[in-house]
Structures are given as C-alpha cells and as structure tokens.
Amino acid sequence: MDESFTEAVLETVERVPAGHVVTYGLIAERLGRGGARQVGRVMALEGAAVPWWRVVRADGSLPPHLMVDAQRHWRDEGTPVRRGRVIVAEALAPGF
DNA sequence: CGTGTGACTGGGC
C-alpha cells in the first residue's frame, strides 16, 4: 500500500460527522481500491490521529481492546448503540 | 516463492 491510500483513508474518516460511523468495507468501496483489511491496516498504524471510533466493523463492533474507549465516545456523541455495538443501519454517515 | 498474520466479511449452522 502506498502513502496516498493511507491519506485517502484518514481523510475519509475525518469527514465522518460525530454521532455517525462508516465501516471498513465501505471506506474501501468508496475509495475504489484496497479492501476492508487494508483499511483496517491503515487504522491500526495511524488511526490514533483521527476519530477512529467512527470506523467500525460491518457488525458495528470493534476489536476487544478498543471497545471500552469506543463506547465512551459513542455515548458522548449520541451514536445509536445496542448491546455494546453501534447500530450501523441507523448510524451510517450520510452519503454512505 | 511459500507461510503466517491481522482495527475484515459474508455465509452457514
């Protein structure tokens, strides 16, 4: 993966409004390159620089080690959650 | 060049 892909992913994440989310797969689809795993790779390496809690798995969850902090952010932003997972169908960012 | 790994997914049970 090259640097432009990394920047494209981070820029997409920064555009997601508070209270909304996008999935790894949707970001890849939107960019037209890479795949969910590649987006996940970018987040693992540089996600700390952006609102990473607005990028979730297709089922609205995140890896175990991030769930505690993520839930705090989702609560603060009023993101629709159920059983600890974001309700993707309701929280999906406009335009996705 | 073969293998293992992982902030992923969709399908099957």
Add this chain to the structure above:
DNA sequence: GGCCCAGCCACAC
C-alpha cells in the same frame, strides 16, 4: 445471537 470457516490482500520473514 454466537461460532466457524473460507475468501480476502498487503506485509513481514
């Protein structure tokens, strides 16, 4: 709902 599994694809060894 949860678990498993194959497919996925860039990367490190």
